[in-house]
Amino acid sequence: MSPPVPSKILTDDVSLLMVLIDTNPHFWSSIKPHFSFSKFLSHVLAFLNSILLLNQLNQVVVIATGINACGYVFDSSSGSVSQRAESLLPKLEEFAENDESLSERDDDSGNGVGSSLLSGSLSMALCYIQRVFRSGPLHPQPRILCLHGSPDGPGQYVAIMNSIFSAQRSMVPIDSCVVGIQHSAFLQQASYITGGVYLKPQQLDGLFQYLATVFATDLHSRNFLRLPKPVGVDFRASCFCHKNTIDMGFICSVCLSIFCKHQKKCSTCGSTFGQAKTHDPSASQQR
Amino acid sequence: MADKQQQVVVKRARHKSSVKDPGTPGVLKLTKDRFTFMPNDPSSPVKHNVEFRTIKGHKFTKDGTKQALLNLTQDQGGNYIFEFENFPDRNVCKDFVASAIALSGEAGRTVPEKPAVPIQDEQLSAAEMERRIKLLQEDSDLQKLHKQFVIGGILSEAEFWATRKKLLEQNYSRRPKQRVALKNDMWSTKPLADGQSNRVTFNLTPEIILQIFAEKPAVRQAYLNFVPNKMTEKEFWTKYSRAEYLHSTKNVIAAAAEAAEDEELAVFLKQDDMLVNEARKKIRQVDPTLDMEADEGDDYMHLPDHGLPRNDNKDVLDSQYEPYRRSFSQHLNQHAAVVLQGRVIDVELGDTRSVAEALARTKHAELAKDASDVYLDKERLERISRMTEIEDLQAPRDPAVAPLSIKDPRDYFDSQQANAFSTLGDTVSGAKQLKCSVSTREAYCSLKECISEIKFQGLTEPTINSEVAFKVLNGLAQNISSNKYHLGRNPNESVLDSLPKITREELLLHWSSIQELLKHFWSSYPITTKYLLTKATKLKDAMSQIYPKLQEIKESVQSDLRHQVSLLVQPMLQALDAAFAHYDADVQNRLARSGERPNGF
Numbered sequence A: 001m002s003p004p005v006p007s008k009i010l011t012d013d014v015s016l017l018m019v020l021i022d023t024n025p026h027f028w029s030s031i032k033p034h035f036s037f038s039k040f041l042s043h044v045l046a047f048l049n050s051i052l053l054l055n056q057l058n059q060v061v062v063i064a065t066g067i068n069a070c071g072y073v074f075d076s077s078s079g080s081v082s083q084r085a086e087s088l089l090p091k092l093e094e095f096a097e098n099d100e101s102l103s104e105r106d107d108d109s110g111n112g113v114g115s116s117l118l119s120g121s122l123s124m125a126l127c128y129i130q131r132v133f134r135s136g137p138l139h140p141q142p143r144i145l146c147l148h149g150s151p152d153g154p155g156q157y158v159a160i161m162n163s164i165f166s167a168q169r170s171m172v173p174i175d176s177c178v179v180g181i182q183h184s185a186f187l188q189q190a191s192y193i194t195g196g197v198y199l200k201p202q203q204l205d206g207l208f209q210y211l212a213t214v215f216a217t218d219l220h221s222r223n224f225l226r227l228p229k230p231v232g233v234d235f236r237a238s239c240f241c242h243k244n245t246i247d248m249g250f251i252c253s254v255c256l257s258i259f260c261k262h263q264k265k266c267s268t269c270g271s272t273f274g275q276a277k278t279h280d281p282s283a284s285q286q287r
Numbered sequence B: 001m002a003d004k005q006q007q008v009v010v011k012r013a014r015h016k017s018s019v020k021d022p023g024t025p026g027v028l029k030l031t032k033d034r035f036t037f038m039p040n041d042p043s044s045p046v047k048h049n050v051e052f053r054t055i056k057g058h059k060f061t062k063d064g065t066k067q068a069l070l071n072l073t074q075d076q077g078g079n080y081i082f083e084f085e086n087f088p089d090r091n092v093c094k095d096f097v098a099s100a101i102a103l104s105g106e107a108g109r110t111v112p113e114k115p116a117v118p119i120q121d122e123q124l125s126a127a128e129m130e131r132r133i134k135l136l137q138e139d140s141d142l143q144k145l146h147k148q149f150v151i152g153g154i155l156s157e158a159e160f161w162a163t164r165k166k167l168l169e170q171n172y173s174r175r176p177k178q179r180v181a182l183k184n185d186m187w188s189t190k191p192l193a194d195g196q197s198n199r200v201t202f203n204l205t206p207e208i209i210l211q212i213f214a215e216k217p218a219v220r221q222a223y224l225n226f227v228p229n230k231m232t233e234k235e236f237w238t239k240y241s242r243a244e245y246l247h248s249t250k251n252v253i254a255a256a257a258e259a260a261e262d263e264e265l266a267v268f269l270k271q272d273d274m275l276v277n278e279a280r281k282k283i284r285q286v287d288p289t290l291d292m293e294a295d296e297g298d299d300y301m302h303l304p305d306h307g308l309p310r311n312d313n314k315d316v317l318d319s320q321y322e323p324y325r326r327s328f329s330q331h332l333n334q335h336a337a338v339v340l341q342g343r344v345i346d347v348e349l350g351d352t353r354s355v356a357e358a359l360a361r362t363k364h365a366e367l368a369k370d371a372s373d374v375y376l377d378k379e380r381l382e383r384i385s386r387m388t389e390i391e392d393l394q395a396p397r398d399p400a401v402a403p404l405s406i407k408d409p410r411d412y413f414d415s416q417q418a419n420a421f422s423t424l425g426d427t428v429s430g431a432k433q434l435k436c437s438v439s440t441r442e443a444y445c446s447l448k449e450c451i452s453e454i455k456f457q458g459l460t461e462p463t464i465n466s467e468v469a470f471k472v473l474n475g476l477a478q479n480i481s482s483n484k485y486h487l488g489r490n491p492n493e494s495v496l497d498s499l500p501k502i503t504r505e506e507l508l509l510h511w512s513s514i515q516e517l518l519k520h521f522w523s524s525y526p527i528t529t530k531y532l533l534t535k536a537t538k539l540k541d542a543m544s545q546i547y548p549k550l551q552e553i554k555e556s557v558q559s560d561l562r563h564q565v566s567l568l569v570q571p572m573l574q575a576l577d578a579a580f581a582h583y584d585a586d587v588q589n590r591l592a593r594s595g596e597r598p599n600g601f
Helices: A025-030 A037-054 A085-102 A118-134 A154-169 A185-194 A204-215 B087-110 B126-138 B140-151 B157-162 B165-173 B206-215 B217-226 B233-249 B252-261 B263-269 B273-285 B292-298 B319-324 B328-341 B352-369 B373-388 B410-424 B440-457 B466-486 B501-523 B530-556 B559-600
Strands: A009-022 A059-065 A070-075 A138-148 A174-178 B009-016 B024-030 B034-039 B048-051 B055-060 B068-074 B079-084
Touching (some): A025 A085, A037 A059, A059 A085, A059 A118, A154 B410, B009 B034, B206 B328, B501 B530, B501 B559, B530 B559
Parallel strands (some): A009 A138, A138 A174
Antiparallel strands (some): B009 B024, B034 B048, B055 B068, B068 B079
């Protein structure tokens, strides 16, 4: 890495685009009849090339999100000249092989698609952005674009929310384009919290058009455009015990789990609650 | 003779238009709230019937002067002069008038909403008035309301402010009385000596005395002991000044000699024992690991012949003079401590004794707080052990923090997912699990196939079908324009922002005025007096004037905003409707009751 350069070139139309590509093989094989991974790739590669053509200083980094691993597969600034995005293909192949070798389950067909490691790739993207911020002559406007299809992995909740909040803190918008069948609650929240755009294309074969129309413009130009706006996220919570949406309930003061009735013990973190109105520090509070 | 307790006072008197005027003879009758003057000659035009409320003050001549006069001054500047036959008569009237004026003034202020007597202009102190004006100036919305209702005659000034008592009080209390700190300059005894005589003058003000008491507890104690039993205050301060003068001459030997002769003077000249005690206590509170004696060695200023050159050799004085020495740094430190502590007592400065006593009291309280030496020692030991411990060898003192063990974060996700999807209009069936029909190996194979396929074939040409692209663009455009109607669901933007500025302001104004009116309307229920009834009626009329205006606003806006506006206006209309309904029901009740009565009899 080059040592930090005191004066950074501050431009408002140079983008650092972090693209997270979902490479969950189960997901792609499940929707192959509608939209194959190769089709997806050809749309995305064309999009990435057009981003690189928009501004000479634009930088694109692609991170593959597998089910067992995540990895950088493309960095437009790594070569001597800006490379075309097609050069990511061999790396992607390598990554897929690696991802497969890490997989432990041999044959578990019919077990559902499973989720890919979105939290990992988000963290990698944020780390990369931090590294760029702290080194190099450019101070680009970074943004993260998640091209995601797999269903959300509830087990990654804490990690993903942490990444979202750290993206919010470093003012990096997370755009999301959901190519799967279901909406993604994670990405919806991520875009909402970080001020990015959440989009679920209706016509997958027109993916390039969606990408070029909605996600190609740099952050500065976004101020002048009317992009699809989030409909708003319903932040009402439902209780952990019955999954009912509640307006008022009990919250574990340790882990913020929500319950509709007073519990003796938190089912999430195991803290024991005192009687209501005692001064036990772990006593639940009514909100 | 009339008695003071009497409710009515009748006296013979002459009304005079001026002091020189011979006056009209007649009878002056004073009642609780008014006075009347009837001339003896019924044809005389000089008749008066004046309420005390309009009387601002009264003046009178001294007993035993030429005329027994009483002069009542009116608000508007007019006055009434009455001459009585004798002074006792005049005095009875004077006392009665004084209490009557006070009473009417009070009544005007404390019970402004006295039923049946709608008081037009309240008796307000200038400060009160100023406060209200200031509030109005600061808050343009309040000013608008004030203009609309008070000047518009719907509410009286008193009613308007009655609901805002809190605002007034708050404003009042927001300016706490600022305490003046002690003066920062030391009272350096600059004796004013005139060259000829040997007299030296000191200037002592109450402020300086306070400072002396605060800085020198011994002087304070001496004052409490000596004055006024042993000596007068003047003697005391003379003695004190003499001591100060001796100090200022820096002649230690002379000071010692004087002290030997006069034991009271010695109190001032010797070192302050109380201060020394206090200093000792303070030193105990210093970080116990700090060795002050050891540090002293580092400070070369303490040792002779190091640091600054010293030219006076008085250091080698006998130890008997030691108590009479006073170093400037001690004085400076004590002064600084007192100034930093600030003004701890809240006593009028004029009375020297009370100042001294108050200071002594606060000191006592302080001392009592840390009197328990045993406790102090224990704390000291504890602190030593805390400061000197080697951290690595100590077990963690606080209860160890239990690590957060979230067994399953799935619940967090689930608790939000349901709502998130319903927002997006996803049906449950849409969220069904995708069935994966292939094994992991097959899945990876097909993935890799896809990659190699594109690797060899290159990107599809053309990337996108033009028809599809058109469809996508159309869909996006529609989606974006339809999002306009989802306004209000996004908490970041308000519906008000999308309205034209005039409409918005009008809406806000109406909203605040309706709130004001409703507040007064509901507070006037239950209606117990006629006054409240008229008030409620007046308020109801005012509200019914706003009602059609709201309808107008609803109709004036463009069609695409009309729904939003009507959503906004709806609660206002509902609130008004409720008020009207209540009013009507109340009127019905009233009529029924008044109708019942004749039937009942």
